[in-house]
Amino acid sequence: SQTIHQWPATLVQPVGSPLSLECTVEGTSNPNLYWYRQAAGRGLQLLFYSVGIGQISSEVPQNLSASRPQDRQFILSSKKLLLSDSGFYLCAWTLRASQNTEAFFGQGTRLTVV
Amino acid sequence: DAKTTQPPSMDCAEGRAANLPCNHSTISGNEYVYWYRQIHSQGPQYIIHGLKNNETNEMASLIITEDRKSSTLILPHATLRDTAVYYCIVRGPTGGFKTIFGAGTRLFVKA
Numbered sequence: 001s002q003t004i005h006q007w008p009a010t011l012v013q014p015v016g017s018p019l020s021l022e023c024t025v026e027g028t029s030n031p032n033l034y035w036y037r038q039a040a041g042r043g044l045q046l047l048f049y050s051v052g053i054g055q056i057s058s059e060v061p062q063n064l065s066a067s068r069p070q071d072r073q074f075i076l077s078s079k080k081l082l083l084s085d086s087g088f089y090l091c092a093w094t095l096r097a098s099q100n101t102e103a104f105f106g107q108g109t110r111l112t113v114v
Numbered sequence: 115d116a117k118t119t120q121p122p123s124m125d126c127a128e129g130r131a132a133n134l135p136c137n138h139s140t141i142s143g144n145e146y147v148y149w150y151r152q153i154h155s156q157g158p159q160y161i162i163h164g165l166k167n168n169e170t171n172e173m174a175s176l177i178i179t180e181d182r183k184s185s186t187l188i189l190p191h192a193t194l195r196d197t198a199v200y201y202c203i204v205r206g207p208t209g210g211f212k213t214i215f216g217a218g219t220r221l222f223v224k225a
Contacts, residue, residue, distance in 0.1 A: 006157075036215070043201070044158070044215035090157050102148065105157030 002027035006091045006106030013113055019064075019078040021109050023091030026072065031093040033074040034103065035066055038088040050074060051096060086113045118202045123220040126196075132189040134219050136202030139183040146205045147178060149187045150215070151198040158201065158215070161187065192223045 003026045013019060025031050032051055036044040046059045048066035056066050063082050067075045074091055091106040119137040126132040138147065148163040162169055162176045164185075169176045175188040189196055201218040 043217045046214060088155075092157075102160040102163060103158075104160065107157050108155070110155070 002093075002104065004091060004093055004104055004106045006109060008109055009107065010110045011112070013081050013111065015083055015113055016080050019076070019081050019085070019111070021076040021089055021091075021111075023074045023076075023106055024072055025074075025093045028072070028093070028095070030071060030096045032096050033068060034092040034094075035074065035076050036090040036092065036105075038090065038108075040087070044090065048076070081113045083113050086111055118204055118216060120200075120202050120216065120219045122217065123222065125222050125224060126189075126192045128194055128223055128225050129191055132192040132196065132221060132223070134187040134189075134200050134202075134221065135184065136187070137184045138202070138204045141182050141204050142206075143182075147176065147182075147185050148203040148205055149174070149176065150201045150203065151196075152201065152218070153195075153198045161200075163205075192221075194223050194225060197221060197223045 006023045032049060034049045035047045037047055038044045047064060048056055048058055050056050050068045053068050053071055056068060063085055064076060064078050076089060078085060089109045089111060092103045094103045095101045117140060146163050146165050149161040150158040151161055152158045162171055162174050164176045164178055166178055166182055176185060178185045199218040199220050201215050203215060
């Protein structure tokens, strides 16, 4: 069966420090991968999605970047964190081929920038 | 992708059916309606989806109106563990799951 791993679960980082969040998917090949952010009490905002290795699309301008070095690995990064980067970050995947497929989410990383 | 409108919150008594409405009046003919829920501090969990026919699985039922402009998610016997935020999403035909999740409906199941 397919599983998605996301770590760490919680993270407290000072302003100006770098960030690296990792997401890996098991049990499937060639997935579409997604990074979402959720501010406290708000809906999910799509940040990045990827349809293949090295292929990243950004949905909103921001202080973050994403990379996909391997088929089932998706990384969210920042060189210098801002207070506004605080939030709940979620990784998700879908099957690439079909449009009629649900997204599967990781358990999220709660980032607090102090 | 079409936008959706949901009530911000709802209450339901434990053991009773919870009926969560969603309006999607601008839905296109090839767009599906998806429902997810998010329990506090966890990732969203897929519940059910449909195109135009009513759907049922082990978790819930999805009723889509004939004009497809609205739908209702039904949890037949709500339990305290069903307390969560429920998201109604309309998914476009291309581009994977580039879906915008709105604020959803916060369902409180009370004993």
